[in-house]
Amino acid sequence: MESIRVYAPATVANVACGFDIFGFAVNHPGDEVVLTKSSTPGIRINEITGDDGRLPKDVLKNTAGIAIMKYLEHIGQPDQGFELSLHKDMPLGSGLGSSAASAVAGVFAANELMGKPLSQKELLPFAMEGERVACGSAHADNVGPSLLGGFVIIRSYDPLDIIQIPTPSDLYASIVHPQIEVNTKDARRILEREITLHKTITQMGNVAGLVAGLLLPDYQLIGRSLVDVIIEPARAILIPQFDVVKAAALEAGALGCSISGSGPSLFALSKGKETATRVAAAMAAGFHQVGIGTEEYVSEINQQGPMIR
Incomplete structure (x- = not known):
């Protein structure tokens, strides 16, 4: 192949109790990269759409560009030329892994074109x-x-140790992105640097419970475990209507609800698509009460990752 189009999905990170250690993929939204081999050495980013002109075309500052560059260096092909177009199909700064999806789509596409x-x-x-x-x-x-x-x-990060675990077939995510922005760096700055033993024990119990609930599968255990006593209380103050929206999700039948990544998007997990759709509408209504517009997504857990289009 000389050219390829790859879509990479959005993600929910942290998943309530699992700060920096849990994440899952959804079917939509996502980012798309079109990558074409070039006889001229180097990576050129020709076009970025869907970002309102905010993302850099400088390869060293662009998540897709730098990922491809590091990949080519690793496989001993640093002079391989590529032309890249990137389409952002999710809000920037949404807490849905926008930068990650671009990097994944780029490096996956490069690996395909390099055999x-x-x-x-x-x-x-x-x-x-x-x-x-x-x-x-x-x-x-x-x-x-x-x-x-x-x-x-x-x-673990040192060494890097990533584990995939199965999820129940009828588990659905509702994601609501309010039209506000939370900067990831700011969201990390407000976190406590030290936590009590009591909070640590509570959080560890919820982490273990969530893993067990997914594996068994036990939907009620999943719900009881989607509780974050460390990160959510600090970050909730950055999201208007957080308590109202979370309460609406639970009232509509969600197993649990929390912040997606560093926010401002909120996610809820539910049993069944019908419930998840109702939950998404209830969450959106909570934001609409104070005039905050939203985008809503309902998806099963994406088991594939990036896909060639």
Whole structure:
């Protein structure tokens, strides 16, 4: 192949109790990259759409560009030329892994065009370099599920240890993005640097409970475990109507509801698409009460990751 079009999905990171260690992929929204081989050395970003002109075309500052560059260096082909077009199909700064999806789509596309010398999982470190450019930290809780699909646990960064676990077939996510923006760096700055032993024990119990609930599967256990006593209380103050929207989700039948990534998007998990659709509408209505517009998405857990279009 000389050219390829790849779509990479949005993700929900943290998943309530799992700060920086949990993430799952959804079917939509997502980002799309069109990558074409070139006889001229170097990577050129020709077009970015859907970003209102906010993203850089400088390869060293663009998450897709830097991911591809690091990948080419690793496989010993630093002079391979590529022409890249990027379409952003999700809001920037939404807490849905926008930067991660671009990096994943880019490096997955490059690997396909180079004859797949690396496995999908081996592409993870290069996608993580895109995250370093975006927010200063090469974290994997968004790029992991976007690249691999499904529900992902980041057990360790040194060495990098990523585990995929199965999810119940009838588990659906409702995601509501209010039309406000929360900067990831700001959302990390407000977090406590030290936490009490009591909070640590509570959080560890919820982390273990959520994993067990997904594996059994036990929907009620999933719901009881979607509780964050450490990160959510600090970040909730950055999101208008947070308490109202969360209460609306639970009243509409959600198993649990929390902040997606660093926000401002909120997610809820439900049993069944019908319930998840009702939950999304209830969450959106909570924001609309104070005149905040929203985008809503309802999706099963995406098990595939990036796909060729």
